Amino acid sequence: MTAYHDTEWGRPNHDDRYLFELLLLEGAQAGLSWSTVLNKRENYRRALDGFDFHRIAGYGQAKLDELRADPGIVRNRLKIESTVKNARAFLAVREEFGTFDAYLWQWVDGTPVVTHRPPAEPLPPSTELSDRVSKDLKRRGFTFVGTTIVYSYLQATGVVDDHVKGCPAIA
Numbered sequence: 001m002t003a004y005h006d007t008e009w010g011r012p013n014h015d016d017r018y019l020f021e022l023l024l025l026e027g028a029q030a031g032l033s034w035s036t037v038l039n040k041r042e043n044y045r046r047a048l049d050g051f052d053f054h055r056i057a058g059y060g061q062a063k064l065d066e067l068r069a070d071p072g073i074v075r076n077r078l079k080i081e082s083t084v085k086n087a088r089a090f091l092a093v094r095e096e097f098g099t100f101d102a103y104l105w106q107w108v109d110g111t112p113v114v115t116h117r118p119p120a121e122p123l124p125p126s127t128e129l130s131d132r133v134s135k136d137l138k139r140r141g142f143t144f145v146g147t148t149i150v151y152s153y154l155q156a157t158g159v160v161d162d163h164v165k166g167c168p169a170i171a
Contacts, residue, residue: 043072
């Protein structure tokens with residue numbers, strides 16, 4: 001968790017493959033701890049062809065059955081089916097915007113929202129921004145993108161920088 005926090009979380013990222021990876025992992029986390037999903041990350045990379053959204057969009061029932069039998073990932077049927085739905089929706093967004101990165105970062109005019117709250121101040125479970133992005137993603141066919149998941153996603157991808165004041169990762 002420390003390495004993830006110190007090297008990835010809250011750092012602006014513009015790589016579509018990575019943005020897709022985090023979108024799927026955040027969705028897989030629903031109802032679970034982030035450490036559970038993060039510990040399965042390499043298994044997900046293996047099982048999902050390196051998070052290749054083109055390949056995932058073409059998965060059929062045989063591949064979904066294979067994923068449901070894979071003990072290295074979260075084997076929830078709805079979460080597994082959402083990988084294909086989200087890959088297809090991801091490709092549609094790329095078709096419209098050129099990249100998913102362009103779509104995602106247009107919500108903040110290309111500039112991260114920086115809060116840097118005091119360490120004792122709790123983070124909200126969602127924000128007005130995550131509400132809007134969540135609603136739009138759902139409209140576009142994405143699943144497992146509720147406002148709390150989207151807020152975590154915005155934090156993870158650096159669209160929102162919620163590192164606390166004094167955090168060594170931002171020093």
